[in-house]
Amino acid sequence: MLKVEKTEKDEGVYFDLIGELDMHTGGILDNLLQKEDMTNIKKLVFVLSKLNFIDSTGIGQLIRYYREYAGQDVEVVIDNENDDIEEVLELIGLRQIIQDD
Amino acid sequence: MKRFPNLDKIENTVANFFEDLETEDFNKKISSKEVADNCYINENDGLLSITDGKLNLKPPKPGGDWPVIRPCENVSIKLRGKEIKGPIIVKNVGDIEIKPEDKSAESKFHLYLSSDNTKVILETEFFQGEKFYIKNKEEQHELIVESVFYEAIPPSPIDRNLVYEQLEQMDVVLEINRTAINSACKSLTNSQTVVVEGIEMIPSTDGRVKYMFSDSERIYRPENEKEELDFFYKGDINSVEKGEVLAEVVPPVNGVPGLTVKGDVIPVPEGKHAEIYVGEGAELVNEGQAAIATIDGRPILRGGKKVICVIPGLVVKSDVDINTGHINFKGDVRIIGNVLEGLIVKATGRVYVTGSVFHAEIYGENGVYINNNLIGGLICAGGEAAEYKSMLPLLEGLKNKLQGVRSIFDQLRDNKKFSTHDLEVRGHGYFIKLVMEMRFSDMFRDLKRLYEMMPRDSDKKKEGIWPVVELMYTKFSGHGPLQIKSIDEITKYKNFLGRIIEYICEDLDEPADVKAGYCQNAVIKATGDVVIGGSGVYHSKIHSGGKANIKGFCRGGEIYGDTKIIAGELGSRANVHTLIMVPMGGEIIAHKLYPNVTLGIGKHKRKNTELKKQIRFTSEDEIVKL
Numbered sequence: 001m002l003k004v005e006k007t008e009k010d011e012g013v014y015f016d017l018i019g020e021l022d023m024h025t026g027g028i029l030d031n032l033l034q035k036e037d038m039t040n041i042k043k044l045v046f047v048l049s050k051l052n053f054i055d056s057t058g059i060g061q062l063i064r065y066y067r068e069y070a071g072q073d074v075e076v077v078i079d080n081e082n083d084d085i086e087e088v089l090e091l092i093g094l095r096q097i098i099q100d101d
Numbered sequence: 102m103k104r105f106p107n108l109d110k111i112e113n114t115v116a117n118f119f120e121d122l123e124t125e126d127f128n129k130k131i132s133s134k135e136v137a138d139n140c141y142i143n144e145n146d147g148l149l150s151i152t153d154g155k156l157n158l159k160p161p162k163p164g165g166d167w168p169v170i171r172p173c174e175n176v177s178i179k180l181r182g183k184e185i186k187g188p189i190i191v192k193n194v195g196d197i198e199i200k201p202e203d204k205s206a207e208s209k210f211h212l213y214l215s216s217d218n219t220k221v222i223l224e225t226e227f228f229q230g231e232k233f234y235i236k237n238k239e240e241q242h243e244l245i246v247e248s249v250f251y252e253a254i255p256p257s258p259i260d261r262n263l264v265y266e267q268l269e270q271m272d273v274v275l276e277i278n279r280t281a282i283n284s285a286c287k288s289l290t291n292s293q294t295v296v297v298e299g300i301e302m303i304p305s306t307d308g309r310v311k312y313m314f315s316d317s318e319r320i321y322r323p324e325n326e327k328e329e330l331d332f333f334y335k336g337d338i339n340s341v342e343k344g345e346v347l348a349e350v351v352p353p354v355n356g357v358p359g360l361t362v363k364g365d366v367i368p369v370p371e372g373k374h375a376e377i378y379v380g381e382g383a384e385l386v387n388e389g390q391a392a393i394a395t396i397d398g399r400p401i402l403r404g405g406k407k408v409i410c411v412i413p414g415l416v417v418k419s420d421v422d423i424n425t426g427h428i429n430f431k432g433d434v435r436i437i438g439n440v441l442e443g444l445i446v447k448a449t450g451r452v453y454v455t456g457s458v459f460h461a462e463i464y465g466e467n468g469v470y471i472n473n474n475l476i477g478g479l480i481c482a483g484g485e486a487a488e489y490k491s492m493l494p495l496l497e498g499l500k501n502k503l504q505g506v507r508s509i510f511d512q513l514r515d516n517k518k519f520s521t522h523d524l525e526v527r528g529h530g531y532f533i534k535l536v537m538e539m540r541f542s543d544m545f546r547d548l549k550r551l552y553e554m555m556p557r558d559s560d561k562k563k564e565g566i567w568p569v570v571e572l573m574y575t576k577f578s579g580h581g582p583l584q585i586k587s588i589d590e591i592t593k594y595k596n597f598l599g600r601i602i603e604y605i606c607e608d609l610d611e612p613a614d615v616k617a618g619y620c621q622n623a624v625i626k627a628t629g630d631v632v633i634g635g636s637g638v639y640h641s642k643i644h645s646g647g648k649a650n651i652k653g654f655c656r657g658g659e660i661y662g663d664t665k666i667i668a669g670e671l672g673s674r675a676n677v678h679t680l681i682m683v684p685m686g687g688e689i690i691a692h693k694l695y696p697n698v699t700l701g702i703g704k705h706k707r708k709n710t711e712l713k714k715q716i717r718f719t720s721e722d723e724i725v726k727l
Binding site for chain 2: 020022023051052053054055056057059060063082084085087088091092093094096097
């Protein structure tokens, strides 16, 4: 299961992902973002520290958001303090394109 | 003297007289036909005629002549019982007998021996007879008696007993073909029939030397409809390789004795044995029954004895151009001149060029040596090994990247926060594609470069590593990786590449070197060293299986050395990008190193950013030092 907690701050919109981001739950995040009005958003932050699991589909989804919102001048950032999740991001190469907050 | 007054009148009269004389002569001519038909001049002459084969006489009137009779072909005229052949005067028809002379039918035969006395031949001839009758003739003074054919007389069969009698006199001992004789005698048609037959002698065939090479200077390979017309192709230089069979002895074949019709044996002499003669570059084997080449070179036949020699090396005493055409030779080739654009020189030995090479291709399996400049084109020393050696950096890079993908997967599999459930459902392809794009994006570029090295010939594409290269290109390009079910497939490709790299790196019998004075916009591949002894190398691609030694500058392009690269200057003040690579354990030495030059040892690469002098780039325990 995936629970998403949205927080709006001055610097941008934060999405806290809790639970699993994988091929089964990715649609929940997709639906949420589709409803979001990006007009005045300058920065999107995905917080992964509370994720239990992430799979390659979830990684691919985050990369997709990065590429999509880059075209709309929205900065996409991944905030994470979990070492295991960070290892996943490093090994797959996501950290080469999406910086830490 | 005073003129006679009537002279004119006299002259006119004379002229008229002559005119009158000429007119009278023309009117008095009698036609030859009238003379032939009538045969008489005087109407008092006697006449002869023929009616129903009977001669009739009209005696002459006083003053006339008796008529004349003459025989023609197939006519008999007798005067008082005596045959006459020419014209005679006829005074009494009772003395004359005229009758037609029939031609009688004839059947004859002739027996004769063939030139070798193994046959008796019966030759038969049949001639048809002819019957005539005397032609009616009207009254004439000179009568030619003619006959007219009215019936043929068939010939009779030949009496076969006469044939047998004659055969007996010929001392024939072998069986007589009586059926043939009977048939020939009765056939009434001309024939030549064998009536007694012995055995023809079959002569022996002398042995001979069968030469396995052409004595032409050039040999043209069969035309291939798929190949484009090549105006530079003037045929391949006639050449052989060491060990190649040059000639074989074909042994004699003994004949079969004959037998004459008289029972005598016709002996047959034995066939003569042939002998191979060899000179320099060739030797006899199999107890003289064959000759082989002891060196690569051009085979020739010398002298009347046809001594087989192999001349090492080919010397081209001119430029290699449209006049000489391409050169393809087994052995060394020495070119006293240049090699011009579009030409190809191939040698199983070494290629020496005293001049320069311009946009040409040179393949020397034992080395290529260019005295002057190499401008454009391709130089390959060491055969296919050089081609494979030049692929090594790409293959090693691919192998390392595939290993990287595998390693990442193995590490993530042990990560407790990473789920592989999606991979179990859809296969590992998505993960592989993701990692390749994010971590090893230049892998596709390397695969494409390898793919572009594939030969264009569809048969050669099936050889060597090319089928796998083609498969890898499909598997790892675009959406190809999504089809991969398991990460183990990546391991298989990695292992395959590892084995190929091992084979390529194995020690060769003898490395083949390339030497040139100057090199510009060219490609050099060598299993041995590459030495550019002149001013330098400009925008070229060099793969050396040993050392790459560039005395002058090296600007632009890519230089690969399997052991060491030594150069005067790497790069230039204009900061042109240059790639210099050696494998782990190798070293790069230069007097000057300009910015924008990338130095690589194994997978470690470093782009230089400032001018440096006297540099030495090495690796020790996998640590790169500059």
